[in-house]
Amino acid sequence: MLLPIRTDRPPRHRPTVNYVLIGLNVAIFLALEFAVPVPLAGLIKQFGTLDTASPQLHQFVSYAFLHGGWMHLIGNMVFLYIFGNSLNDKLGHVEYLLFYLAGAIFSGAGYCLVSVSLVVGASGAIAAVTTGFLVLFPRSRILVLFWLYIITTFEVSSLVLIGFKMILWDNVLIPMIGGAGNVAHEAHLFGYLFGFVIPLVLLAAGILPRDQFDIFSLWKQAYRRYRYRQMVRTAQKPLWVGMKQARPVRPDVGASRPAEEEALPADEHSRHLVAKIAESIDRYDLATAAELYLKLIDHNPDAVLPRRQQLDVANQLMSNRQFGEAAEAYEKYIRAFPAGEQIAQVRLLLGIIYGRHLGHPDRARAMLEEARRTLGDSTQRNLCQAELDRLGE
Template identity: 45%
Template sequence: MFIPIGTDNPLKHRPLVNYALIIINCVIFFFTMRFAAGQGTPQQQKLFHELMLVPTDPRLFQYITYAFLHGGWMHLIGNMLFLYIFGNNVNDKLGNLGYLLLYLAGGVVSGIGHSFLSAHPVLGASGAVAAVTGAYMVLFPKTYVHILYIIFFIGTTDIPAIYFILLKLIIFDNILSPKFYGAENIAYSAHLAGYAFGILIPLVMLAFRILPHSHYDLWAVVQRYRRRTQYNHMVNQGYDPFGGAPPRRKWVNIKIKNENTAHPQAEKIMELRADISDAISRSDIAGAAELYLELMEIDSRQILPLQQQLDIANKLMHTSRHSQAAHAYEIFIQHYPQYHFLEQVQLMLGLLYSRYLHEEPPARKHLEAALLKLTDPAQRQMCQDELNRL
């Protein structure tokens, strides 16, 4: 058993609509749980069944009302847990109105999918929750889901959202399980229709820029894969990524024969750079630093975007990898000479050379450059004292 208990995806806004939906589902269950168990007056039983979705005699309102009914405590708790874990971030991304429309439309589409493939009455928020979960996979595929697993023992682990949702929730739970374990009165068709809707709508919105996209949503991941494929094709045709524009067609054969200067691990470099960006987006600077060192072993000329390069250099310094930190700072100064606080980077690098690497010439060079621009009295005094000591 694998139970999601959280994600590493921080919220920017309070997901008010998702909180409201959870409360509404719980309140409705509190007032109808007796009817779901076969209790109550005949009139109450009749009303409860009329609110369920009956595919053989559907009414329009049932495509909404069925999604707010649940058959028992475990049915409710399971749906609300998933809605809380995945819905908060989707609500945060889409806004309150957009999220409400996604949730309600997901319930409707799930009901339609069930009606086409089954004649059995259905109730529960599972289809709407599946739509929300599918949307989470599209919007945040590379975030990590914290999982409580209960197999032969109990433990926790972190799994990328795209693997957990696609492989576990969609393929295993809703495609393979019915074949091996039977239907067990579970509306698998409603789940799959919800997942399909939740995946398709955000993808379309991202593709047409209706929804602002990030570097890490599923559309961006697909586009990077497409560009990487095109890049590999160009390299195979003789393009030199380190030598400028691709050669004219008539020079391709000559280029390949005489001057194969393309980096032999260009694809690995691109993957590492993407992984570094991904780690930094999750505030995993330590992991990004390890990936950066691996990148430097392949090609020490690689330069990251300004803030990434500086963050990793600082992390290497704080973890006492002084020579690697000095190299990262040197690359930063060389490629970003217009940085507003360059003198502070030069001061840091000068102190690093002086106190930890004991290399006087580069230490003096950077300290003297920093002293010319430093304005803070304490920093100027520190810089001057270190120069005097040298």
């Protein structure tokens, strides 16, 4: 058995209305059980029970304050306390009371449409409170008490506990396999529907203030991550594949290079490694070129390859997921060739590396801001903005 104990979203103000509702439910139950003479208690229960075959207007409220037994009462009050306190705090006292009563009315009316029976209990109203909590605090964690052969506690996401366990399992799957026959599952489902839709509408209309914790914020961030993945797939095939590779340059071609590409390291070993890197790139063997480049950097940390070759090697290191080495190679490219081609894409890649892989958000933002100002491709600009938004979360 699972029983919620508390959430990680305690109310900031005293949830007075929720306490009053709990007190009323308990007081009415105790009075009918112990204080009121049995014949009168029977008449009160008959008067207040919702008869779906011939409902009276008052019954749509009164049935929610009657309970069929101790376990019925205790179970409902535990859930009302756990989820109602935070909802009372968020909505305010009057609004929460109206929401609670409307949830009871809606779930009772819905049950009248699908069943002919007598029904009592606050379960429909509490179901509305529960999904109202889910809409406003979908990221919350709930501490749950579990006991079967052992007794233990664990934390679970509100989406899992409310969405899967309480709605899908308890009120859809269990009735389908014939369990829990004396429970008005349909009333629960109508309550869940009301509690989900009404806060959603209030948030969408701006009547209920939005914040970073509600379900719209969750959807927005999920969509942002989806867009980011889509842009990465389209713009990053991977992204560095779109950068021009160095053309093969053979000793007998004799093609002239810009002055910025002709500087070679002074020592013999470095020149030998640079030559081997060039040969590897000529053969399109970029994996070997990247390995040789790392040897070159170990020997001569200040070494920089010719412009196209430096970019090719940096791209290959990125492809190898050697993010630290790739970032260093891209940084050298920017410092050595500030007017080089595709400099904006290099800054975009550096922003992604620093932000997602190396844990340097400030450096990532600096690179991404500069890239956003200079990128010409709209897809890459969107990718850049998505990454900046992610860093700002």
